[in-house]
Amino acid sequence: MKNFEYVRAKDPADAVRLVAERPGAAFVSGGTDLLNLMRDGAQTHDRLVDVNGMGLDRITIGARNVRLGGWSRMADVAAHRFVRHRFPVVAEALLASASPQIRNMASIGGNLVQRTRCGYFRDAASPCNKRVPGSGCPALGGENRWHAVFGGSDHCIAVSAGDLGVSLLAVDAVVLTSGPRGERRIPFGEFQVVPGDTPHRENVLEHGELIVGVELPFSHFAGKSRYLKLRDRATFEFAVVSVAAALDLRGRHVRDVRLAFGGVATKAWRSFAAEDALRGKELNGSTIEAACRAAVSGAEPRQHNAFKVELLQRAVSRVLHDLGGVR
Amino acid sequence: MTEEAGASRHKRRTVLKAGGAAVAGAVAHPVLEASAAPARTEAATGVPITLRVNGKPHELTVEARVTLLDALRERLDLTGAKKGCDRGECGACTVHVDGRRIKSCLTLAVMQEGREITTVEGLARDGRLHPVQEAFIRHDAFQCGACTSGQVMSAVAVIEEGHTRSTDEIREWMSGNLCRCAVYPNIVAAVRDAAKEPRS
Numbered sequence A: 001m002k003n004f005e006y007v008r009a010k011d012p013a014d015a016v017r018l019v020a021e022r023p024g025a026a027f028v029s030g031g032t033d034l035l036n037l038m039r040d041g042a043q044t045h046d047r048l049v050d051v052n053g054m055g056l057d058r059i060t061i062g063a064r065n066v067r068l069g070g071w072s073r074m075a076d077v078a079a080h081r082f083v084r085h086r087f088p089v090v091a092e093a094l095l096a097s098a099s100p101q102i103r104n105m106a107s108i109g110g111n112l113v114q115r116t117r118c119g120y121f122r123d124a125a126s127p128c129n130k131r132v133p134g135s136g137c138p139a140l141g142g143e144n145r146w147h148a149v150f151g152g153s154d155h156c157i158a159v160s161a162g163d164l165g166v167s168l169l170a171v172d173a174v175v176l177t178s179g180p181r182g183e184r185r186i187p188f189g190e191f192q193v194v195p196g197d198t199p200h201r202e203n204v205l206e207h208g209e210l211i212v213g214v215e216l217p218f219s220h221f222a223g224k225s226r227y228l229k230l231r232d233r234a235t236f237e238f239a240v241v242s243v244a245a246a247l248d249l250r251g252r253h254v255r256d257v258r259l260a261f262g263g264v265a266t267k268a269w270r271s272f273a274a275e276d277a278l279r280g281k282e283l284n285g286s287t288i289e290a291a292c293r294a295a296v297s298g299a300e301p302r303q304h305n306a307f308k309v310e311l312l313q314r315a316v317s318r319v320l321h322d323l324g325g326v327r
Numbered sequence B: 001m002t003e004e005a006g007a008s009r010h011k012r013r014t015v016l017k018a019g020g021a022a023v024a025g026a027v028a029h030p031v032l033e034a035s036a037a038p039a040r041t042e043a044a045t046g047v048p049i050t051l052r053v054n055g056k057p058h059e060l061t062v063e064a065r066v067t068l069l070d071a072l073r074e075r076l077d078l079t080g081a082k083k084g085c086d087r088g089e090c091g092a093c094t095v096h097v098d099g100r101r102i103k104s105c106l107t108l109a110v111m112q113e114g115r116e117i118t119t120v121e122g123l124a125r126d127g128r129l130h131p132v133q134e135a136f137i138r139h140d141a142f143q144c145g146a147c148t149s150g151q152v153m154s155a156v157a158v159i160e161e162g163h164t165r166s167t168d169e170i171r172e173w174m175s176g177n178l179c180r181c182a183v184y185p186n187i188v189a190a191v192r193d194a195a196k197e198p199r200s
């Protein structure tokens, strides 16, 4: 790891300025992704701005939402009584992430900005359009079992690896930022971007824009929600396929629904088509089946990851059966 | 340790000598004025920090890029925390910071100023092993030992967190610690056993 300047920010405005003024600067929160990226040479920075110790790691309960501080720890959010009861999908996604030690260190903001686990991206010796724009994408014709079946392009098919973001789509969460050009509220659905021909960009944050919080609005569907994560081993592993589902059910009638997927797309992937197959309908075996089919419409499997198309449908089916009490 | 780090260590030693301390870094000594946290460090030069480890302040000068794990092992000669993977995947480097378990290879030493760090060396009290350490011995919960100090640090935390109500729960909450010798059944048994006796 190349050495760098280390600065402790006094407050969010100070943090924003310290990063914005230097192109090579980055925020550091838990350090759990950043240090690995820097060790691997996937990212280099000449200044790290520590955003801890600004007292903004609280979880606050408002009349219409719960607000997570940008640097509240994954473990604290997962254990929070209100989050567990009103947003179970968020707590479950966090508990299914990484390991207990990492969850004690890692922040909500850092989690949403974590980079892909594509092995070529993390190996500084191989070409990669995301790391070195224009150098090529070896995953397209290479080892792509882990890669995306949705949202890819000829330039990049790397999976967005995080679990939290998938759950945020299921509860209509909003990211709160503070940047060089002021404050923004960004619905999480607009926060991440697909690679297109600029795979080095993964979200809409500007250089120096800080995630100061995430808002989870109360809703009927958020209260009845679930996260199912399928992986190569029982725990402490990234998703091969994951599903975040939220249901507002009146009797068997689906008043509203959210379905979002992880492990299969270049960003946390909300399936409007699958939702539409259920919204306003009765939840039963055949509507669930229709939703599963809709969920994988437009999938673009590659040589090693076609199994995800089948696995995703089974995962969606299982979540909806469990959550909706359908036998 | 890199050459820059060596050089800055030298400078620090000179400073400390002038202040009356014989050795830098490796030995604990009373907090000098330098304990006031410097907010900024320049690249390629060291930053003087004070780390509180196992109840004692340690002054040392580190480059910003030095992880807590390397500072503990290479500078403070606390080699109980092991470097297994150096990327957060194995848990051999587990220590406690302000009472919470973390992976010391994933954080910078400069980020840990002002925190209370506990390593496996700090578990024993008055020459007596921690009940978790004793339970590991009773249950033969290690073979090569490479993962053991990390397992023990996690086990102490797991018990404090209250995640020991079943074998499955222990396995899930110990999952950040891998064991290449696969002593998992004995580790789980040791944790179950130690969880029964609250620490006085």
Ligand SMILES: Cc1cc2nc3c(=O)[nH]c(=O)nc-3n(C[C@H](O)[C@H](O)[C@H](O)COP(=O)(O)OP(=O)(O)OC[C@H]3O[C@@H](n4cnc5c(N)ncnc54)[C@H](O)[C@@H]3O)c2cc1C
Pocket (backbone or CB within 6 Å): A026, A027, A028, A029, A030, A031, A032, A033, A034, A035, A036, A051, A070, A071, A096, A097, A098, A099, A102, A105, A106, A107, A108, A109, A110, A111, A112, A113, A114, A161, A162, A163, A164, A209, A210, A211, A212, A236, A237, A238, A239, B087, B088, B089
């Ligand atoms: C072994 C291992 C297993 C893992 N498994 C999982 C898993 O199963 N599921 C999962 O979801 N994740 C997993 N992770 C990823 C982990 O969740 C992330 O590393 C972590 O959430 C990042 O948070 P951090 O605070 O440590 O971020 P840092 O490492 O400090 O920062 C990461 C990035 O975010 C930026 N950043 C930090 N804070 C902010 C902010 N407030 N605003 C804007 N930018 C910011 C930094 O500049 C940097 O670019 C795993 C990580 C490891 C090491």
Ligand code: SF4
Pocket (backbone or CB within 6 Å): A116, A118, A119, A120, A121, A127, A128, A129, A130, A131, A136, A137, A138, A139, A140, A147, A155, A156, A157, A158, A199
């Ligand atoms: S999939 Fe994306 S991240 Fe992976 S090698 Fe191709 S360009 Fe790089």
Ligand code: FES
Pocket (backbone or CB within 6 Å): B082, B083, B084, B085, B086, B087, B088, B089, B090, B091, B092, B093, B094, B103, B104, B105, B106
């Ligand atoms: S050395 Fe830190 S987790 Fe492996």
Ligand code: FES
Pocket (backbone or CB within 6 Å): B141, B142, B143, B144, B145, B146, B147, B148, B178, B179, B180, B181, B182, B183
């Ligand atoms: S005892 Fe050998 S790695 Fe665990």
